[in-house]
Amino acid sequence: MEKSIPKRENWGSRIGFIMAAAGSAVGLGNIWRFPYLLGENGGAAFLLIYLVFVVFIGISIMIAEFAVGRNSGSAAVGAYKSKSGKWTFAGVIGVLSAFFIMGFYPVVGGWSLAYIAQTFTGLLSNPEAIGGTFGAFIGSTTAPLIWMIVFLALNVFIVARGIAGGIEKAGKILMPVLFGLLVLIAIRSLTLPGAAAGLSYMFKPDFSAVTGQTYLAALGQAFFSLSLGMGCMITYGSYLNKKEDLATNAVLVTGMDVGVALLAGLAMFPAIFALGMAPDAGPGLVFVVIPSVFAAMGGIGPILSVIFFVALTVAALTSSVSLMEVAVAYFIDEKGIERKKAVYSVASAMGVLSILSSLSLGSMSGVTLFGVGFFDFFDILTDKIFLSIGGLLLSVFVGWFLDKEMLRKELTNGGTVKFALFEAWHFLIKYVIPVAISIVAFYGIKSIEQ
């Protein structure tokens, strides 16, 4: 038994940390967002660009966030501030990202919850009506709001109990369930007649339709899916114990995240082509394709559908609690507010944004900001703008303002673990990544304007 009393609450175990960090990364981003972006952006070419960004930008930034968090022992804002007050704004941008992502994430989490219930009330009994049912549901007023609030309440319950007690337990039990289920659905989908067309859509790149927007979408998705660019992994890193090998942890978490996204693609695209559906159907994709696959199965279809939406809800929860934790940690660490109070106020603000988002898909669809409704506005603002800026600021901060030898020490645990690629990592963070993000953001935003 160690005698030392940790300054901060610590992760109960290594596996607990990895499961919690992977739990943050793996969520609606992988199963709801990744497939529909892939479908909207032409398939394999998007996948390839995405993977390049994940490997060269995502992993490096995750390593950097873990290092900054553990080194400073504080959440996003505190970590930046501990270097210089001038950097506080970079952390605050991250906290704002958390608020805005939680301005639409609970809405989709609510859809997933609702689909658990809808399986029992005939969702699968009329396959032709599945698409229409989804559209009618998200456009209605009360039902999606109620489910969104239930989803948010579950977050409050978990986050209020604190880091080790709540988040860790949820992640440990429920992540493996999700993984197993996706494998099962992928096998079913791949064995449907006509599934091969979906595979070539996913893996045979066609660069003719790629534009600046494709790159920006892929970069934004890399940040979103890996929970980067907003201080989440800084916050998680701050709870991480001094003996952990940060680079290995980052590679493991990224691997799991990409693995689940690919599995979600394999579960959906073969079925989309086999069932003659449109790959570019947008945000409704998972809620239409997966129930259609289950409906086509008959027999055990409804049981699997219930398990799937339970698992999707859980994946969403282990991500949303990490988003909420970023905002809550800010109020606890920086403003000295007690955890429970912080949780209630943060959740209420997020609830208000989510109400606007949900209504923007129906009764409030006429209200627009910069030409889009609230749901799309919060989505575009965070994923295409805030997270990229957050990633850019983090890499400049780490590459140019933190001491290289301090970083070397942090990443090798004072020389006790090997990090052979340290120099390459530092070069990427200092030069390549800031330039790459700037170019992608510049051309991406330019091509949105056109």
Ligand code: PHE
């Ligand atoms: N990575 C999560 C997902 O894919 C979303 C998220 C983004 C969580 C940013 C935390 C921080 O669903």
